[in-house]
Amino acid sequence: MPLTPVPKNQSHKLAVALKQVKVIGFDLDDTLWPNHDVISAAVFEQNNYLQQQLSNLSIDDISRQLNAIVLELTVQDAVGYQDMTRLRLAALAQFCQTHRLPAAVAEEAFARFFQRRQQVNLFDHTIPLLSSLQSKGFILVAISNGNVDLEQVGIRHYFSGHWRAGCDGLAKPSGDMLTAACRQYAVESAQLLYVGDSEKYDVAAARDAGSWVALIADTSAGSADSQADFQFATLAAFYQATQEALAKH
Secondary structure: OOOOOOOHHHHHHHHHHHHHOOEEEEOOEOOOEOOHHHHHHHHHHHHHHHHHHOOOOOHHHHHHHHHHHHHHHHHHOOOHHHOHHHHHHHHHHHHHHHOOOOHHHHHHHHHHHHHHHOOOOOOOOHHHHHHHHHHOOOEEEEEEOOOOOHHHHOOHHHOOEEEEOOOOOOOOOOOHHHHHHHHHOOOOHHHEEEEEOOHHHHHHHHHHHOOEEEEEOOOOOOOOOOOOOEEEOOHHHHHHHHHHHHOOO
16 A cells, blocks of 8 residues: 655655754554554453462452552552553562462463563554664664563664663653653754654653654544644654655755
């Protein structure tokens, strides 16, 4: 299927931005791959294993109890539990303690979740986009609130750095991790372009950091009021826009 041509004004603006930009940061989940089904499958693997240890509880019962524990933990320490791995491990540990299960059960439940969580299906244009930008000399970084392992996904070699909420800075919508990336590579905030799918988290984080931002979201879904510098309906459209913009360099 041929890609949709980028409106001339947006293509020109992106070309101008890319002449300034040295670092391009990417959100991961729902930006480089669809995430809903991945997380649903990973949670099922986790809870199905727990249900095998607790035949008196249904998977729905387990899910409700874990969700309540997660809420309780985040109320207790909202900043400390921005690290999704720490939060999930703590919730599983508390759940197992409540039901008098060995600590090893919590560890195995997390391992099953985490293994399935890495089994993503990249969007068709993810690899061409990353490869193209890397070949043009841009420093690529991943900046995410999630806990995916880029080595296991198979794309770590495209990224010079990977910032994760809780481990490496405050979660988005704070611009803390974007600012840290700029500091790491000794660039100004206006020399970073951030690419993400969420107005609430990704666009807000870029605005907080003072960086350029491209929103990858269905523009028919009410994003007319977006604060993003660029809007594209799909990653394929963003890829096409970068090719047109870079051709003008």
